Amino acid sequence: MKTILVVVLWCCATLALADDWPQWMGPKRDNVWRESGIVERFAEGGAKIAWRAPVAGGYAGPAVADGRVFVTDYVAEGTLGDANFQRKEFTGTERVLCLDEATGNELWKHEYPVKYTISYPAGPRCTPAVDGNRVYTLGAEGDLFCLDVKTGAVLWSKNLPEEYGAKPAIWGYASHPLVDGNKLITVAGGEGSYLVALDKQTGKELWRALSASDQAYSPPSIIQADRKRQLLIPTPTSLASVDPETGHEYWSEPFDPTNGLVVMSPVLWQNYLFLGTYDKRNLMLQLAIRKLPVEIVWKNVPQHAISPVNVQPIVGGDTLYGFDQDGQLYGVALPSGDRLWHTPAPLGDRPASSGTAMIVRQGDRYWLFTENGDMIIARFSPEGYEELDRAHVIEPTNNAWGRDVVWCAPAYANRHMFVRNDKECISVDLAAQ
Numbered sequence: 397m398k399t400i401l402v403v404v405l406w407c408c409a410t411l412a413l414a415d416d417w418p419q420w421m422g423p424k425r426d427n428v429w430r431e432s433g434i435v436e437r438f439a440e441g442g443a444k445i446a447w448r449a450p451v452a453g454g455y456a457g458p459a460v461a462d463g464r465v466f467v468t469d470y471v472a473e474g475t476l477g478d479a480n481f482q483r484k485e486f487t488g489t490e491r492v493l494c495l496d497e498a499t500g501n502e503l504w505k506h507e508y509p510v511k512y513t514i515s516y517p518a519g520p521r522c523t524p525a526v527d528g529n530r531v532y533t534l535g536a537e538g539d540l541f542c543l544d545v546k547t548g549a550v551l552w553s554k555n556l557p558e559e560y561g562a563k564p565a566i567w568g569y570a571s572h573p574l575v576d577g578n579k580l581i582t583v584a585g586g587e588g589s590y591l592v593a594l595d596k597q598t599g600k601e602l603w604r605a606l607s608a609s610d611q612a613y614s615p616p617s618i619i620q621a622d623r624k625r626q627l628l629i630p631t632p633t634s635l636a637s638v639d640p641e642t643g644h645e646y647w648s649e650p651f652d653p654t655n656g657l658v659v660m661s662p663v664l665w666q667n668y669l670f671l672g673t674y675d676k677r678n679l680m681l682q683l684a685i686r687k688l689p690v691e692i693v694w695k696n697v698p699q700h701a702i703s704p705v706n707v708q709p710i711v712g713g714d715t716l717y718g719f720d721q722d723g724q725l726y727g728v729a730l731p732s733g734d735r736l737w738h739t740p741a742p743l744g745d746r747p748a749s750s751g752t753a754m755i756v757r758q759g760d761r762y763w764l765f766t767e768n769g770d771m772i773i774a775r776f777s778p779e780g781y782e783e784l785d786r787a788h789v790i791e792p793t794n795n796a797w798g799r800d801v802v803w804c805a806p807a808y809a810n811r812h813m814f815v816r817n818d819k820e821c822i823s824v825d826l827a828a829q
Contacts, residue, residue, distance in 0.1 A: 417807035417814075418461040418526040420572035420615060421661075422756070427710050429758035429808040435828050436773075436784075443771060443787040446812060446823040447500035451493060453794075453818040454519025455570075457805035461526035464503065464545060465495040465807075465814055467821050468533055470510070470519030483566060486512040490520060490535045493821075494548060497810070500823060504548035510537050514568040518794055518818055521570035521613075523805065525580075527596065532580055536568035540582065542599060552599035560586035560604075565611040565656060572615040576640055581627065585611045591629050593643060605643035608632050610656050617661040619669075621683045628669075632656035635671055635679065647689035653677050660704045665711050668693065668731045672703045674721055680733055694733055701733040702726050705750040706803055710757055717762070717776045723751020727778060739781045742766055742774075749797050754805045763808070765815060767801040768792055771824070793818040 414431060421427045452469040453476075459466045472488035491507040514536055522534040530551060533541050538556035543549065557564060562585025571583035580596040590606035606629070614630040618640055627640040632653065637646040651658075654675035663670045669690070672678040678701045680693040694700065702709060702720040709718025715736065716728040723743055727736040742764055743751045752767040761784070764772040769792050773784040792800040794817070806815040811827035 414810045416461045417809040418459050420523040427708060427756045429756045431811055433811060433828050434758060435826050438785050438787040443789050444825040446825045449495050449500035449821045451816055451821045455803050456520040457523040458807045458814045458816060458821060459524040459526050460497060460807045460809035460814055463497045465497050466524040466526060466531050467493050467816055468520040476517050483513055483515060486517050492533050492543060506543055506548045510535060512537060514564055515566045521568060522572045525573055525575050527575045532573050534569055534573050534582060537564050538569045554599055556584045560584040560589045562586040567613060570613040574616045576618060581616050583611055590631055603643035605638050606631060606636055612656045612658045614658045614661055619664045628662050630658045630671060649681060649690060651679055659706055660708050663709060663711060665730045672701055674703055674705050676703050678703060680731055693731060701728050706752045707754060710755050712776055715778050719751060719753055721750060723748045725781060736778055737780050741781060741783060742772055748799060752803055756808060765806045767803060769802050789824055790815060790817050790822055
């Protein structure tokens, strides 16, 4: 009887530590994987692929919730060719696919015609956001949908460029929408409506805020600072903080990323905020206590901190870890921004411009998914990078800067990793035996 009780309690505790990945960067939007019972090393034959499911083109990572995997793609009419630095027109169909988490079988799909006029036209960029019985998706040309998670039925929809008089940025809508309470917050564009909050049940506008001549690519994020919730949004000209309930602007700091190419969300460490972008643009702010605005600690210092392109850095202790635009992984002291070390090891012998590897933290380890389709288990410290194991899991099917890449943020859920390229979505079993 005691043995049975111990087994039951162990099973219940193990199940309690399983978790979904319902949105960009996980349940708390912080790239922390909180599950236990994960492999220490890959099996001798490599990572175990649980299933493969066919998909079409896209950069959007999957979301996993309540036994379902949601992923968006684009079926182009004809070949896209090399259009990564041009605005060419392509006709095709964007799709929202719902797959069974256990088998990869398609449960439903929603599709709609879209004419692409963007650079890097492979497909959608934004990870779906699952909230209860609804899933929210944003296409590359600004088609926003609220769908029923069980059937795929459209509950409401908006075309953001039409509604707000906006034009998709050269690399399309890439700012992952954020569910906050009764609101869905998204970058829309247009005069006075760079950022909008919609009633998540009906799509009715609740507030709009800020203006910018174009759109950046960074998603909205919320921090708790100075005893208030602050909604942060980088734009092509500034980093702004607004009240998430009303859109009222708290503060704004001028910032000028080259080509508007700011992708990462600001990183909060103690009462400091870091933002880095392409072309060696960087910014460290100190959040004032009981007063506004913020104070600049340093800004646009060459060979300082990191300048991420496609990737989100992560904090461990007093150190920031992330990839610079040179394709190398750096450890950076906070808040000074001093570089402690750097290594090309995660991308092997080909660190290159915009080299990309997506990072999550799990316990005392870090998991990296690289643009060449490798999974890496590693440890980071202020002293350096230690690679524990590596396995190749999926083929790079896209092209950037003359090399084959797969640019996708994986989902880590229920002791599996889910990721896609332009041909398939896969489930990788990472449960410890």
